[in-house]
Amino acid sequence: MNTESEYRQVIQRCKDLFLKKNKDYGTAWRILRLSSITDQIFIKAQRIRTLQETGVSRVGEGIEPEFVGIINYCVMALIQMQLAHDKRTDIPTDELEQLYDGQIGQVIELLFAKNHDYGEAWRDMRVSSMTDIILMKLLRTKQIEDNRGATLVSEGVEANYMDMINYAVFCLIKLTIK
Numbered sequence: 001m002n003t004e005s006e007y008r009q010v011i012q013r014c015k016d017l018f019l020k021k022n023k024d025y026g027t028a029w030r031i032l033r034l035s036s037i038t039d040q041i042f043i044k045a046q047r048i049r050t051l052q053e054t055g056v057s058r059v060g061e062g063i064e065p066e067f068v069g070i071i072n073y074c075v076m077a078l079i080q081m082q083l084a085h086d087k088r089t090d091i092p093t094d095e096l097e098q099l100y101d102g103q104i105g106q107v108i109e110l111l112f113a114k115n116h117d118y119g120e121a122w123r124d125m126r127v128s129s130m131t132d133i134i135l136m137k138l139l140r141t142k143q144i145e146d147n148r149g150a151t152l153v154s155e156g157v158e159a160n161y162m163d164m165i166n167y168a169v170f171c172l173i174k175l176t177i178k
Contacts, residue, residue, distance in 0.1 A: 001123070003115060003173075004108075010172045011104055014071045018100060021072075022093060029076050030089040034157065035145045037077045041164065042138045044069045045131060052128050063127075064175055070134065070168040074161040078103040081158060107162045114166070122170040130167045137164050 029037070044066040051063050079099045083091075091099070115122075122130065141160045149156065 003120065004112075006173045006177050007108065007111065007169055009177060010169045011071070011108075013172075014068050014075075015097075015100055015104070017068060018072045018075070019093065019097060022096060027089060027091045027096060030080070030083075030091065032076075032080070034077055034080055035142070037073055037080065038138060038141050038145060038157075041070050041073045041077075042135075042142070044073070045134045045138060048131050049128075049135065052131060064172060067168045067172050067175075071165050071172075074165045074168075075100055075103050077161050078107075078158065104165075107165050110162050111166050111169075122167075123174075125170075127171045127174055130171050134164050134167050137167075 032040075048063045048066045051057055051066075079096075082099065082103070137160045140154070141157050144150075144154070144157050144160075
């Protein structure tokens with residue numbers, strides 16, 4: 001098991017879809033406020049939990065595409081934060097790809113630091129538990145957003161988005177890479 005290789009494989013899958021959707025829709029998501037992106041991530045995480053609990057999908061898609069969506073929406077949120085003062089709604093694909101790679105580069109650094117300290121504990125966790133942790137981080141993020149970013153001792157929304165990416169990647173590794 002090589003975490004870095006597995007991680008990069010999952011991220012490449014997500015990035016490929018992100019860039020294909022960009023060809024279809026452009027960067028229309030730039031119009032969204034962070035709270036709207038957070039709610040989109042919440043919808044995906046809640047659907048995963050519902051599917052885990054019921055085992056029934058009425059729209060024909062499983063949980064893997066939802067984890068991919070969580071990763072890509074979190075990257076969108078991080079890019080929105082990075083471009084907070086940039087009002088463009090249309091970002092050229094080459095620039096968008098660089099922004100995506102830059103955000104993922106920071107997230108993977110966080111992964112390596114935490115993975116070292118926690119000894120890859122995620123490998124022994126259940127996907128359902130990681131789904132619950134993503135939901136908890138979403139509720140934290142929503143609370144921070146409702147408080148206009150103010151925290152007393154907690155990490156901000158950026159750290160929560162980064163953690164959600166990592167947990168979603170871990171879930172995809174456990175679900176798809178043998």
